Amino acid sequence: MFFFALIVKPLVLFILGLNKRGQNNLPVKGPAIIAANHNSHLDTLVLMSLFPIAKIHKIRPVAAADYFLRSGFMKWFSTYCIDIIPLDRKNRVNKKALFAECHKALDNGDILILFPEGSRGTPEQMSQLKKGVFHLVKDRDDTQVTPVVLRGLGRALPKGTALFVPFNCDVVIGQPVPAQEKADDFIKLLASRYDNLFQYCVTHQEPEQ
Template identity: 60%
Template sequence: MARILKVLFVLFIVKPLVFIGLGLNIIHRQNLPTDGPVVVAANHNSHLDTLVLLALFPIAIVHKVRPVAAADYFLSNKIVAWLSLNIIGIIPLKRSPSPSQREAVLNECHQALAQGEILIIFPEGSRGEPEVMSGIKKGIYHLVKAHADCPVTPVVMRGLGRALPRGTAMFVPFNCDVVIGDPMTQFENAEDFVHTMQARYQALAQHCITQTNGEHQP
């Protein structure tokens, strides 16, 4: 039942919101994973990021997609929490989790990958300023190294911080980019992961159609 409800929710609510409400430029869509285990690692500027990434996946596999999402937003009230946990299937992450909470989230992520699911994770850890990428955390490296040949697919999104500005609940139609990179595997260590991802994000940002001179890049 949960699988059917998720498919219906994405098909009739998420996809219309994303593809009708936004002017979305999807670049290198062929790089979007079609099966797991895999981690989709995207920059994070808006609470729309999770829904946009979810909308990109074909309905046939959307039940396999598990976003790791901020608990303070997606569990903000009973209705949103029920939708987030039971329909979208998020793995909730608190901003300053205790060691036991971090371990619980990590265990759930490991379990999802072991079941061949697709994780959506934001390596910055929290939303940054629009179009400015914060420092990349090393958590994804420690997660995927425990799963043989589990790739990381980098994604750069641009414009969503303006479509849903931070601190507001007002949705503003805006032209946005989603650039999907080639999957990457076999990082040498955590530092190599950070440097490689930073370089890849900078390269992907050059493909953004909405890029204009003088603006910050991820």
């Protein structure tokens, strides 16, 4: 909590600078899921900073256990400063066990942050969306998925670099995606929502390589 009040909020406000759109669409209480595109480690911090300090403990990013619980500092930081829900990416067989922690958090009224792309990938380019989000909300009628697009963070701190360069970033929050019968329909709908939200971005997209 202090970490967010003293470090993350000022950092996001001044060093980065956000162009926020659709703040009203942000869920105020859980259970809810935020599904955002993923370009940078900063994504999680920016998304969490959208919420008031008093609510930070209810915001739980879902993150890969094999990456974030790997070493000493990273494990301590992810667990105590961010309070992630670790996800075992290698265990693809047993969906129930995979999402057990997530369901527990949702039952507890938490707001989950998910990145359906699965990984940060190439900076500022969308990767194929994974179906995990669909399976997570399939049997829950109390939980809605709010799509959020972020742009510019892949310029500020892309994958594989340690040099942070200040850039303004866009955060566009959309309306919740209605529930679907089939996973493919849900993914298609989510992808089209992302495309739509990208139109409201101000910052410039990185040119195709």
